Amino acid sequence: MSDQILTYPHGIKYQLSGWDNQVKQGLYGSIPCDAAVHAATSNVTEADGELWWGDNVGQWTHSFSSADKHPFNQVKSLASHKGLHWWINTSENKFQRSRWFDIGAEGNRKAGLSVRDSARSSWLREVTAVWFLFNGHDTTQNRDCYARVEKVGIRYRDPRGYVRIKPVTEKLGDLRLNEGVRGSSKHMFGYMLPGEERVKVVDNKYHFLGLRVQIKLRRGGTGANTDTLQGGISAIRLGLGSRPDGSYNTTNKRALVGRGNCTWSEFNENKLWLETR
Secondary structure, three states: OOOOEOEEEEOOOOOOOOHHHOOOOEOOEOOOEOOOEEEOOOOEEOOOOOEEOEOOOOEEEOOOOOHHHOOOOOOOOOOOOOOEEEEEEEOOOOEEEEEEEEEEOOOOOOOOOEOOOOOEEOOOEOEEEEEEEEEOOOOOOOOOEEEEEEEEEEEEEOOOOEEEEEEOOEEOOOOOOOOOEOOOOEEEEEEEOOHHHHHHHHHOOOEEEEEEEEEEEEEOOOOOOOEEEEEEEEEEEEEEOOOOOOOOOOOOOEEEOOOOOEEOOOOOOOOOOOOEO
16 A cells, blocks of 8 residues: 555635545544543633533543544444543433543643643644534433533644644534534534634644543433433544635645654654654
8 A cells, every 4th residue: 555645635624525535644543643632520711711611420432443432533424433432321300511622732731831842743833623523322312312512622832832722613514513413423523713813823833732622411301211421523634724614626735744743842844754654
């Protein structure tokens, strides 16, 4: 098999079908950051006043060696593939809990703290949007049981070397924030930064560090039944440029992406470390 170099489309959005074929797929799938996940155990209020809920209940799992639990690179079919997923069994009426997950290096480091030289990423520039598949496969399909993507932020190393977390707020994909899902389908979440934040990230040296995703599990009904609530994240992609919402076509320009496990102390934009397979 010939080598493939990881690339991303620049200034365009993904098609909602066949999207797994729209990016060259490097090691660990197709997100250029450290293969690491941190699950919240408490609430966090960031320096900008943004509150991230970290209800430490239920169970969560992922695996970079098991196909059905891999968080980075799955197709839209296959209901057995839940990726990085959080679940709980409950009979509590009007139950709802939220929990954030940091994907990539420097998990659980608040905005404003220095990014350590040992942190690993591709340090990709101009990341302004995020796309992923979200599922509620195991969620009970009655009694108002749902899984939701509550909010998402892109994590950066800012121009001064500090952690920054910028929420994405402008819809690109087919799933709305706080829209409940359950059943066998995977849903494409796609959102970008607001305009002024996109310009700031593109024009300045904001380097991609990872993501923060907050999931809500809900059982809004009543009764004594014990139900399963589950939300899962898989097949993550990024959007690049100041306008990552242009129409997809195969001739648009692409960005060459370095390997996802380069430490900041090793990183040199003039000597980009590539990964191929």
